[in-house]
Amino acid sequence: MSRFSLRFTLLLPAALACAAFAAPRPGPRSNPAPRKPRAVTVESIVAWINNKVITTVDYRKALQEISVDARSQNPPPTAAQLAAQKKNLLRDLIDQQLLLQRASDLGYSAESQTIHELDQIRQNMHLPTMRALRQAVQAQGQSYADFRQNIKHGILTQLVIQQDVAPRIDMPPGAVRKYYEKHKSQFISHAGVDLSEILISTQGVKKSAVPRLHTLAEEVQQRAARGEQFSKLAKTYSNGATADKGGSIGFFKKGTLAPQLEKIVFALPAGGVTQVLNTANGYLILKVDSKHPAGQETLAQARPQVEQQVYEQLLQPELKTYLENLRAKAYIKIAKGYVDTGAGKNPGVNITHFMRVLPQDLPKKIHHKTSGGGSGFGVS
Numbered sequence: 001m002s003r004f005s006l007r008f009t010l011l012l013p014a015a016l017a018c019a020a021f022a023a024p025r026p027g028p029r030s031n032p033a034p035r036k037p038r039a040v041t042v043e044s045i046v047a048w049i050n051n052k053v054i055t056t057v058d059y060r061k062a063l064q065e066i067s068v069d070a071r072s073q074n075p076p077p078t079a080a081q082l083a084a085q086k087k088n089l090l091r092d093l094i095d096q097q098l099l100l101q102r103a104s105d106l107g108y109s110a111e112s113q114t115i116h117e118l119d120q121i122r123q124n125m126h127l128p129t130m131r132a133l134r135q136a137v138q139a140q141g142q143s144y145a146d147f148r149q150n151i152k153h154g155i156l157t158q159l160v161i162q163q164d165v166a167p168r169i170d171m172p173p174g175a176v177r178k179y180y181e182k183h184k185s186q187f188i189s190h191a192g193v194d195l196s197e198i199l200i201s202t203q204g205v206k207k208s209a210v211p212r213l214h215t216l217a218e219e220v221q222q223r224a225a226r227g228e229q230f231s232k233l234a235k236t237y238s239n240g241a242t243a244d245k246g247g248s249i250g251f252f253k254k255g256t257l258a259p260q261l262e263k264i265v266f267a268l269p270a271g272g273v274t275q276v277l278n279t280a281n282g283y284l285i286l287k288v289d290s291k292h293p294a295g296q297e298t299l300a301q302a303r304p305q306v307e308q309q310v311y312e313q314l315l316q317p318e319l320k321t322y323l324e325n326l327r328a329k330a331y332i333k334i335a336k337g338y339v340d341t342g343a344g345k346n347p348g349v350n351i352t353h354f355m356r357v358l359p360q361d362l363p364k365k366i367h368h369k370t371s372g373g374g375s376g377f378g379v380s
Contacts, residue, residue: 047093050331095342102326110152114151177299187306189292189301192252193266197242197286231246254266254294266291
């Protein structure tokens with residue numbers, strides 16, 4: 001975003017009249033009346049925050065993202081929740097800009113973290129290259145540049161919160177157990193499995209080489225079934241994006257895998273290895289690392305999620321105070337027709353707005369299991 005106004009108009013000159021290619025006629029020749037100049041508004045400023053601006057384009061994109069995010073949430077937000085998000089949109093954009101400026105003051109760039117996060121997304125989507133990730137983003141109607149910028153901004157704001165706000169938070173003794181007992185219904189586990197994979201890719205190879213790759217896959221499967229360490233086999237033989245992690249692809253709850261694949265996987269015990277599966281990308285071998293029955297989670301099982309919830313409750317007032325201080329030191333001007341709901345005496349704060357990329361930044365590091373949102377395996 002530029003610090004200067006991006007509003008300008010393009011004046012279209014009137015067309016020149018051309019003489020008709022014909023014999024002269026008596027009387028004066030009239031020219032067509034010139035067209036009026038047409039003004040085209042490209043972009044205008046919604047808010048000034050120190051030496052940065054939020055433009056109408058930024059505002060519209062963020063407004064569109066609210067609708068996109070709502071469609072991906074389960075359960076979806078209510079009409080009242082959506083209305084509140086839209087009402088507080090400018091507040092959230094200003095708060096984010098203040099945090100980004102603070103990140104700049106602290107010397108954060110987040111380039112390496114952004115590259116790492118994008119690669120993690122690629123791996124989670126089982127995509128072979130970053131180019132494939134770009135194409136997948138564009139296929140959803142998103143600009144890859146905007147997608148990448150959102151990732152980077154999320155990381156930068158989270159780094160500031162981790163640096164300036166998280167150290168102020170002290171989790172009281174007994175807070176985790178108290179929250180768990182009060183909200184037990186939130187911690188019901190779904191039946192599912194943790195899986196690892198070995199993929200012997202047939203993409204881009206000559207047809208004559210496919211039988212040799214099938215033989216290799218069979219040999220690797222037999223070694224895995226005999227108890228050889230699956231992660232070592234994956235690092236040695238797998239062409240999948242998860243090879244460097246020993247093939248681990250995380251947790252998949254029942255109902256998220258392709259039906260044919262789910263039938264095979266859930267019939268296996270923990271530690272079980274599938275036969276070689278023929279997929280569109282090559283020969284796939286899966287191992288069931290662990291199985292999880294449905295039911296009430298114990299406090300020990302739910303502790304990471306409970307600590308996250310308690311932390312977010314404690315973060316809310318601290319982040320609110322922190323943003324109030326940033327606002328008090330900043331030059332903020334709002335264009336006519338827009339409202340900053342954070343400008344009052346008791347502005348709110350949307351924590352989730354700053355926790356989209358790295359929500360686990362706690363005094364203690366917390367790891368979340370990823371639930372499978374669809375396997376991506378096409379087994380034939």
